[in-house]
Amino acid sequence: MKLLIFAGPPSAGKTAVVRQVIRQFHGELKIAFLKIDVVRAFEDEELSREFSIPARKVYSGDMCPDHTGIMVLRDAITWAEDLGAGMLIVESAGLCLRCTPYTTQALGIVTLSAVGGVNSPLKMAPMIALADIAVVTKTDLISQAEKEVFREKVRVVAPSVDIIETNAIQGTGLRYLMKAIHAAPEINDPDTIVLRGTPPLGVCTICVGKKEIGWQHHFGVVQNLEGADDLYRGD
Amino acid sequence: MEPRAIATITVLPGKARDGSRETFEKITIQGGDMISIVGPTGSGKTAFINDIEVFAWEDTVTGRTILVDGEVPPDDIVRDPARKPIALITQNTKCLADLMVREFLEMHVKARKIADESRTESTIALANEFTGEKIAESMRMTALSGGQTRALLIADAIAVSAAPIILLDEVESGGIFKEKVIQSLKSKGKAVIFVTHDPILALLTDRRIVMKNGAVEKIIEPEGREDETLAEISAMDAVLSSMRERLRAGDLLLRRGGC
Numbered sequence: 001m002k003l004l005i006f007a008g009p010p011s012a013g014k015t016a017v018v019r020q021v022i023r024q025f026h027g028e029l030k031i032a033f034l035k036i037d038v039v040r041a042f043e044d045e046e047l048s049r050e051f052s053i054p055a056r057k058v059y060s061g062d063m064c065p066d067h068t069g070i071m072v073l074r075d076a077i078t079w080a081e082d083l084g085a086g087m088l089i090v091e092s093a094g095l096c097l098r099c100t101p102y103t104t105q106a107l108g109i110v111t112l113s114a115v116g117g118v119n120s121p122l123k124m125a126p127m128i129a130l131a132d133i134a135v136v137t138k139t140d141l142i143s144q145a146e147k148e149v150f151r152e153k154v155r156v157v158a159p160s161v162d163i164i165e166t167n168a169i170q171g172t173g174l175r176y177l178m179k180a181i182h183a184a185p186e187i188n189d190p191d192t193i194v195l196r197g198t199p200p201l202g203v204c205t206i207c208v209g210k211k212e213i214g215w216q217h218h219f220g221v222v223q224n225l226e227g228a229d230d231l232y233r234g235d
Numbered sequence: 236m237e238p239r240a241i242a243t244i245t246v247l248p249g250k251a252r253d254g255s256r257e258t259f260e261k262i263t264i265q266g267g268d269m270i271s272i273v274g275p276t277g278s279g280k281t282a283f284i285n286d287i288e289v290f291a292w293e294d295t296v297t298g299r300t301i302l303v304d305g306e307v308p309p310d311d312i313v314r315d316p317a318r319k320p321i322a323l324i325t326q327n328t329k330c331l332a333d334l335m336v337r338e339f340l341e342m343h344v345k346a347r348k349i350a351d352e353s354r355t356e357s358t359i360a361l362a363n364e365f366t367g368e369k370i371a372e373s374m375r376m377t378a379l380s381g382g383q384t385r386a387l388l389i390a391d392a393i394a395v396s397a398a399p400i401i402l403l404d405e406v407e408s409g410g411i412f413k414e415k416v417i418q419s420l421k422s423k424g425k426a427v428i429f430v431t432h433d434p435i436l437a438l439l440t441d442r443r444i445v446m447k448n449g450a451v452e453k454i455i456e457p458e459g460r461e462d463e464t465l466a467e468i469s470a471m472d473a474v475l476s477s478m479r480e481r482l483r484a485g486d487l488l489l490r491r492g493g494c
Contacts, residue, residue, distance in 0.1 A: 115331055117332060118342075140325060141327050142329065142330070142331055143328060143329065143330045143331075143339075143388060143391070144343070144388075144392065145330070145340075145342055145346065145391065146330060146331060146342075148343065148346045151315070151316060163314075164314075165316065170285065172285055172288070172295070173289050175292070175294045178294075
């Protein structure tokens with residue numbers, strides 16, 4: 001079974017790209033879909049209705065949605081394998097720009113919206129840095145100049161990521177994504193899958209309930225105003 | 236970085252919405268060609284130019300194939316927007332960044348690594364040939380009118396992108412001098428393909444592709460037979476334009492001599 005992990009900020013067009021992938025592959029193999037979200041999600045119902053594929057969702061509630069994704073991924077693989085799926089597509093909530101939910105033995109795809117502005121790739125560096133493919137959506141809406149500059153900014157963050165520009169609603173330009181999915185290896189041993197990068201530290205004294213403001217009142221993972229680090233590009 | 240110089244683009248037939256094969260053998264486009272795409276809404280006009288833009292290879296809904304200089308194009312010109320020999324401007328294309336006109340053009344000039352410092356200025360000058368509403372370098376991109384934006388994006392495609400092929404998807408709607416744009420594109424040896432409902436634009440082109448039900452229905456080459464019609468509708472257009480200007484100026488548009 002192939003594992004595809006889609007990340008990208010809200011409204012970037014993750015589901016539009018997923019829809020094109022399902023449209024392309026669901027004649028060849030059985031596809032299972034998992035959406036991870038915080039409060040509400042509808043993608044599973046929509047895709048299940050549209051393509052008659054097994055689809056489900058998990059809500060993270062009070063937990064970080066990417067932590068939830070990591071927690072449930074092993075179960076999700078078993079669920080999809082038991083269904084006889086040849087491909088499992090996991091779509092992240094896409095809320096935390098520090099997150100990078102990609103794993104080994106999977107194809108990591110980040111979806112970025114060209115209308116987010118030419119600096120947006122720099123703002124979500126971790127999401128892009130460890131992905132195999134960056135799909136840039138809505139490029140039909142922006143000027144040629146911005147299209148070119150957007151590509152350069154993605155390159156700054158991830159010099160070797162495969163960049164694919166598309167209008168995902170029409171599916172233009174996605175031929176290279178489909179080729180990469182075709183060529184992607186299957187899961188070798190699900191029990192040895194690990195995250196590609198370190199997730200943001202999820203437990204600090206704020207997490208456990210201390211309410212005082214200012215790093216002086218906290219311990220463990222602390223950060224002061226001057227100490228903001230450079231772009232996270234993976235370990 | 237400059238787009239690759241190319242001599243021809245060839246469109247090979249695909250299929251109509253009902254699955255039947257398109258009847259043309261091939262459509263070849265070269266520098267200086269002016270082609271219009273006409274047909275009712277939903278007939279496949281935009282799909283036709285999208286096929287060219289993505290260099291379709293039997294992998295779009297139409298099943299067409301696009302060749303460059305008679306061959307399957309190499310990956311770099313298909314994938315890298317700065318190497319691509321095609322510029323597409325649609326009715327939705329905008330500059331989203333809140334930049335001044337000068338900053339916007341400088342950003343593009345820089346991205347293309349063009350050394351010529353006067354390129355920004357000459358691009359604005361070219362845009363101003365296309366529109367009557369003067370564009371100044373200190374105007375904000377987001378505050379430009381529809382006509383100014385289209386004029387500037389076309390000028391950018393010609394002067395900065397230097398794309399040999401320009402695709403325009405219904406961008407004519409008002410505010411730009413159509414004849415001027417066509418003349419300029421022709422004189423620079425560009426190949427231009429318009430999707431249009433505008434009779435003047437359609438008649439200014441040498442070839443007209445008529446779409447129906449997702450397929451190329453026929454290809455018309457008027458070879459001068461429509462010249463009289465063109466003269467007639469250009470005169471009508473001139474009357475309408477002058478009325479539009481008077482309307483803007485606040486005139487009362489009375490019939491004949493009464494203004």
